[in-house]
Amino acid sequence: MFKKITFVIFLIIVGIGARYLYAAFKNNKSPTSVTTTQTQSQLSTNTSFNSKQYSTTDPGSIWVIVNKQTPLPLTYEPRDLLVPAVPLRLGAAEMQMKIRSITAVDLTQLFTDSNAAGLQLQFGSGYRSAAYQKVLYDGYVSSMGKSEADRSSARPGHSEHQTGLALDFTRIDGKCHLDTCFADTEEGKWLAQNAYKYGFILRYSVDKEAITGYMFEPWHYRYVGKELAAQMHTTGIKTLEEFFNIGAAPDYN
Structure with a gap:
């Protein structure tokens, strides 16, 4: 038992x-x-993510890379330019107040959301022809010399603005317009944190002059579409040159 x-x-x-x-x-x-x-x-x-989805050399591609080594044809002009329905720095008749239509929906939403956040964003400038870029560049050369001008202004044919996909943001009150202090404004901070959600990337980041060829421009954004912008944000890669592994472009040929 x-x-x-x-x-x-x-x-x-x-x-x-x-x-x-x-x-x-x-x-x-x-x-x-x-x-x-x-x-x-x-x-x-x-x-x-398909890194071959769009061309990086076709002037009409949203992924086209324009820098000191890879210029656009001087005669290139996008066929779908329009004046966006957002706050403009200049009159709607001004050439610089245009941007490609492919950006319109995302750009409008960006302004809508920034306005809802209480910010004073304004469309500073968009498309520029090669001829107008020459006027601007020559002015910089006259005022600061060629070497300094090349750090902050593109030569004709080498400007992203000619693609119709780039724009300079500013504030409605003009504070820190085309100045690095824009990065410290609420508008600059909001763009740095949120622009990628609308398909825009900060094109000339801080400490990337040796790669892009241009000084830090916290106001200059480039439309590449939401997919690529999100991918760059996720990977932490700051420049198109590095992302597509095409080599740095610090100087002209």
Whole structure:
């Protein structure tokens, strides 16, 4: 009788131990499974980006790269320029108040959301022809010399503004217009944190002059579409040159 009782107690202990081990195994396995699933999902998201979706050399492409090494034809002019329905620094008849229509929906939403946040953003300037860019560049050369002018102004054919995809933001009150102090304004900070959500990237980042060829311009943004802008934000890559691995463009040929 004593042996039977002992055997029953042994079976109960074994059963409890087995249940405990199963529960521990199940709990330990679950987080690993979730982590693996999350990692696979993240990799799937990252690898789904197609870096060949658009050309980086076609002047009409939203991914075209324009810098001191890769110019646009001097005669190039986008066919879909329009005046966006946003606060403008100049009159609507001015050439600089135009931008390509492909940017319109996202740009309008950007202004709508920034306004809702209580900000004073304004469309400073957009499209420029090569001829007008020459006027601006020559003016900089006259006032500061060629070497300094080349740090802050593009030569004709080398300006992103000619693509119709770039614009300079400013404030309605004009504070820090085309000045690095724009980065410290609420508008500048908001753009730095949110512009990518609307398909825009800060084109000339701080400490990237050796790659882009231009000094830090916290007001100058370039439309590349939401997909590429989000990818650059996620990876932390700041320049188109680095993202597409085409080499730095610090100087002209």
